[in-house]
Amino acid sequence: VAEDRHITNIQVGLGCDRNCAACARFFDCTSPLKADLYKAPALRKIQKRLADIKYKIAILSGKGGVGKSTVTVNLAGALVLRGAKVGILDSDFYGPSIPTMTGVRGKRMSLTEDERGMLPVVNNQGIKVASVGATIEEAAYVTWMGDELRWGLYSFLGNTIWGELDFLLIDLPPGTGEETTNVMKAVQDLDGAIMITIPSDISQVVVGRCITLCQKGEAPILGVIENMGTMHCPSCTKSIDVFSTGGGKVVCEKTGVPYLGSIPLDSKVCDASDEGIPFVIKYPELEASKIFMGIAREIAVKIGYLKGG
Amino acid sequence: VAEDRHITNIQVGLGCDRNCAACARFFDCTSPLKADLYKAPALRKIQKRLADIKYKIAILSGKGGVGKSTVTVNLAGALVLRGAKVGILDSDFYGPSIPTMTGVRGKRMSLTEDERGMLPVVNNQGIKVASVGATIEEAAYVTWMGDELRWGLYSFLGNTIWGELDFLLIDLPPGTGEETTNVMKAVQDLDGAIMITIPSDISQVVVGRCITLCQKGEAPILGVIENMGTMHCPSCTKSIDVFSTGGGKVVCEKTGVPYLGSIPLDSKVCDASDEGIPFVIKYPELEASKIFMGIAREIAVKIGYLKGG
Numbered sequence: 001v002a003e004d005r006h007i008t009n010i011q012v013g014l015g016c017d018r019n020c021a022a023c024a025r026f027f028d029c030t031s032p033l034k035a036d037l038y039k040a041p042a043l044r045k046i047q048k049r050l051a052d053i054k055y056k057i058a059i060l061s062g063k064g065g066v067g068k069s070t071v072t073v074n075l076a077g078a079l080v081l082r083g084a085k086v087g088i089l090d091s092d093f094y095g096p097s098i099p100t101m102t103g104v105r106g107k108r109m110s111l112t113e114d115e116r117g118m119l120p121v122v123n124n125q126g127i128k129v130a131s132v133g134a135t136i137e138e139a140a141y142v143t144w145m146g147d148e149l150r151w152g153l154y155s156f157l158g159n160t161i162w163g164e165l166d167f168l169l170i171d172l173p174p175g176t177g178e179e180t181t182n183v184m185k186a187v188q189d190l191d192g193a194i195m196i197t198i199p200s201d202i203s204q205v206v207v208g209r210c211i212t213l214c215q216k217g218e219a220p221i222l223g224v225i226e227n228m229g230t231m232h233c234p235s236c237t238k239s240i241d242v243f244s245t246g247g248g249k250v251v252c253e254k255t256g257v258p259y260l261g262s263i264p265l266d267s268k269v270c271d272a273s274d275e276g277i278p279f280v281i282k283y284p285e286l287e288a289s290k291i292f293m294g295i296a297r298e299i300a301v302k303i304g305y306l307k308g309g
Numbered sequence: 310v311a312e313d314r315h316i317t318n319i320q321v322g323l324g325c326d327r328n329c330a331a332c333a334r335f336f337d338c339t340s341p342l343k344a345d346l347y348k349a350p351a352l353r354k355i356q357k358r359l360a361d362i363k364y365k366i367a368i369l370s371g372k373g374g375v376g377k378s379t380v381t382v383n384l385a386g387a388l389v390l391r392g393a394k395v396g397i398l399d400s401d402f403y404g405p406s407i408p409t410m411t412g413v414r415g416k417r418m419s420l421t422e423d424e425r426g427m428l429p430v431v432n433n434q435g436i437k438v439a440s441v442g443a444t445i446e447e448a449a450y451v452t453w454m455g456d457e458l459r460w461g462l463y464s465f466l467g468n469t470i471w472g473e474l475d476f477l478l479i480d481l482p483p484g485t486g487e488e489t490t491n492v493m494k495a496v497q498d499l500d501g502a503i504m505i506t507i508p509s510d511i512s513q514v515v516v517g518r519c520i521t522l523c524q525k526g527e528a529p530i531l532g533v534i535e536n537m538g539t540m541h542c543p544s545c546t547k548s549i550d551v552f553s554t555g556g557g558k559v560v561c562e563k564t565g566v567p568y569l570g571s572i573p574l575d576s577k578v579c580d581a582s583d584e585g586i587p588f589v590i591k592y593p594e595l596e597a598s599k600i601f602m603g604i605a606r607e608i609a610v611k612i613g614y615l616k617g618g
Contacts, residue, residue, distance in 0.1 A: 063404040064483045065374005094484040095372045095515050149487070174373045174483065175403040178458070201583040206404050236545035242576045244583060267551045274510040274553060 026185055027216035042151070045158035046186050053087070053165045055303050056187060058219055061196040062206020064095075064174035067227035068196045070273055071263075072171040073101045075194075076127045077278025078296030084166040084305065087120060087128035089157070091183045092173045093149060096133030103276025109134045109160075117161040125281060130160045150182050157186050166305065176209040184217040192303050193219040194260070198228045199247035207251045222260070222302050224252050225295060229262035232287070240265075261295045264288050335494055336525035351460070354467035355495050362396075362474045364612050365496060367528055370505040371515020373404075373483035376536035377505045379582055380572075381480040382410045384503075385436045386587025387605030393475040393614065396429060396437035398466070400492045401482050402458060405442030412585025418443045418469075426470040434590060439469045459491050466495050475614065485518040493526040501612050502528040503569070507537045508556035516560045531569070531611050533561050534604060538571035541596070549574075570604045573597050 020026060020034055050056060059075070061068040069090075076086045090098035099105045102123040109118045109130060118135075120128035132152070162168065170187060173179035184190070193214045197207050207224065214221050226248025231240050242265055252259035263269075266288045272279035280289045280296075300306040329335060329343055359365060368384070370377040378399075385395045399407035408414045411432040418427045418439060427444075429437035441461070471477065479496060482488035493499070502523045506516050516533065523530050535557025540549050551574055561568035572578075575597045581588035589598045589605075610617040 063373055063406070065372060094486040097372075097514075100510065100514070177403040200579050201409065205406075205409070231549075231551070233542040233545060233547065234549060235547040236542060238542065238544040240540075240543060240549075240576060242540070242551070242574060243579050244576070265551060267549060267553070270509050270552050 026181070042154040042158055043186060046154060047188070049158055049160065049162070050168065050187060053162060053168045055166060055191045055305060056168045056170065056189070057222070057299075057303070058170045058172050058184065058187070058190050058193045059196065060172050060176075060180065060193055060210045060213070061174055062176060062208075062210050066196050066198045067263075068174065069097045069101055069171050070269065070279075071194070071196050071225055071227060072169050073098065073127075073273070074278045074280050074292055075296055075299065076102075076167070076169055077125060077280045078293055079167055079300065079305075080125050080127060081280065081293075082296075082300065082306070084300075085126075085164055086167045086169065087130070087162050087165045089160070089168060089170045090129065090131035090133065091153060091156075091170060091179075093132050093152060093179070094173075096131045097273075098129055098131045098171055099133040100276060101273045102127055102129050102278075104129055104134060105276065107134060112161060117159050119161055123276070125278065128162060128165070130156065130162075132156065149179065153179075153182055154186060176206070176213045180213065181217075184213065184219065188218075190217070190219040192222040192299070193217075194222050194299065195224045195257070196227050197224060197248050197251065198243045199226055199241070199262070200244040201247065204247050204251050207257075208255065211255055211257060221257055222299055223258035224248050225260045226262040228265045231265035234267070260298060261291055263292055263295075329494075335490070351463040351467055352495060355463060356497070358467055358469065358471070359477065359496060362471060362477045364475060364500045364614060365477045365479065365498070366531070366608075366612070367479045367481050367493065367496070367499050367502045368505065369481050369485075369489065369502055369519045369522070370483055371485060371517075371519050375505050375507045376572075377483065378406045378410055378480050379578065379588075380503070380505050380534055380536060381478050382407065382436075382582070383587045383589050383601055384605055384608065385411075385476070385478055386434060386589045387602050388476055388609065388614075389434050389436060390590065390602075391605075391609065391615070393609075394435075394473055395476045395478065396439070396471050396474045398469070398477060398479045399438065399440035399442065400462060400465075400479060400488075402441050402461060402488070403482075405440045406582075407438055407440045407480055408442040409585060410582045411436055411438050411587075413438050413443060414585065416443060421470060426468050428470060432585070434587065437471060437474070439465065439471075441465065458488065462488075462491055463495060485515070485522045489522065490526070493522065493528065497527075499526070499528040501531040501608070503531050503608065504533045504566070505536050506533060506557055506560065507552045508535055508550070508571070509553040510556065513556050513560050516566075517564065520564055520566060530566050531608055532567035533557055534569045535571040537574045540574035543576070569607060570600055572601055572604075 059072045079086045090096045104121045104123045107121045120130040121134050195210045228243050249259050268283050269279045272282045280292050301308040368381045388395045399405045413430045413432045416430045429439040430443050504519045537552050558568050577592050578588045581591045589601050609615040
């Protein structure tokens with residue numbers, strides 16, 4: 001039967017090797033065989049594990065270092081403050097920073113009693129965290145090569161037992177490369193995607209790629225959050241545009257994607273990350289926190305968790 | 310003969326599949342066969358293309374967004390100011406930012422007359438730039454999958470004709486993953502490696518991985534540059550530690566790697582990047598520029614281009 005499928009697929013001109021998970025044309029493929037071929041046991045298991053989670057939201061950035069993990073952790077914090085049960089999947093296998101930012105650095109994911117699954121680590125705010133950084137020593141030098149990385153990810157997604165969750169926030173790897181697409185292939189029914197950028201021109205270019213990726217992956221785009229926006233001097237309160245200004249709004253106007261707001265740059269945001277507490281919880285009085293709580297509310301309304309108005 | 314080698318290698322317990330370029334254990338492998346097996350035509354071509362370059366320096370960071378490309382461009386600018394012929398290889402295939410930062414955005418690498426090679430783009434300061442961003446439309450959504458990425462890189466390294474160069478600065482992909490190791494495997498005789506970090510705790514963890522990678526790849530470590538250090542308010546001149554403080558020095562003390570200095574965070578640095586001019590050239594009077602010129606001098610001395618003292 002497998003041989004027949006292969007022949008059929010070659011006959012329809014796809015040059016298919018029946019390895020959908022690794023295929024660069026996955027999102028472009030319209031073969032009626034894709035659905036069947038893609039139902040490998042590892043992927044079926046992932047679908048099953050994630051089936052009961054109400055809302056799955058991916059957080060993307062076109063480049064690293066724009067605060068994608070910071071936004072993820074604070075969105076989790078903001079949703080917890082509104083009574084939601086929240087989990088974070090840290091899908092960065094090379095530089096996982098979620099354990100530090102949620103204050104679970106050094107804690108380890110544990111096996112279930114029947115040894116058939118892994119349990120996320122739970123932080124002080126009740127946020128469940130699954131991260132490769134909570135399975136190995138952080139200083140360990142890990143190079144995941146090609147398929148190893150994909151299977152590592154699939155194993156992670158398929159074996160983590162989340163329990164009851166309203167939200168699973170998926171902190172995607174930076175960029176729009178293979179790692180990111182692998183996650184989007186594995187979690188096929190995302191409820192929303194949020195894109196993070198900084199105001200400068202250089203970061204603008206990459207948002208377009210994120211949009212294309214979301215469209216291909218059929219992830220509804222909730223909007224763009226600009227991070228590291230206009231800061232205020234702690235001494236004289238004057239405005240400082242460290243990373244330029246207004247880029248997030250400009251890219252939204254150009255592309256028609258909703259603009260969710262701009263989070264001001266603030267050293268307290270960085271301090272809170274280092275201390276492992278969402279800044280919206282540690283410093284609720286901060287301008288950044290007030291703006292962020294508004295953004296989180298808008299996201300919760302858009303996705304249907306909260307009623308708008 | 311090939312079969313014999315395979316058998317020999319299996320016999321010595323390496324489980325070798327004779328595909329050194331893709332092997333996760335490349336840097337750990339001590340097989341006497343590695344040198345032979347690794348001499349694939351593509352890699353021989355790269356060695357030949359890079360043979361006449363006096364100094365090859367890799368710029369690494371454990372995570373994205375710490376200013377690795379900014380440092381690369383300004384090191385190029387600083388060396389040009391000292392009379393050196395400098396090229397930059399942008400080895401980031403997903404988010405190449407060197408074309409924007411060097412002011413050659415929109416320009417394209419051209420084929421040589423015999424169509425056997427590609428010529429780098431030359432910027433206003435005479436810096437030669439090779440980047441995948443100077444070969445395709447920047448908004449293009451490119452997903453390089455697995456081997457495609459490695460062969461893309463090898464083709465790039467093997468087909469770019471640099472001409473006479475004192476320095477080739479290699480802006481490595483962020484992180485210490487497969488992409489980064491691929492470049493270090495291809496450019497085997499690096500003269501030095503520079504690591505970039507920001508002051509905060511979260512970025513510290515990853516420097517250790519960079520050091521391990523440099524040791525495995527036999528790249529002499531020139532030192533760590535801390536970027537986005539203490540800034541001064543443009544209005545009241547008071548200090549602001551946006552991304553915490555002192556982390557670069559701490560990681561150097563812990564690891565014994567030389568500390569090269571801290572570049573203050575400054576909105577002019579970001580402006581210069583967006584305008585495509587190294588800040589050391591556009592704003593020579595800036596504190597960041599003076600500090601950076603000192604760091605560049607130290608690097609030039611360490612590597613033997615300038616005499617110390």
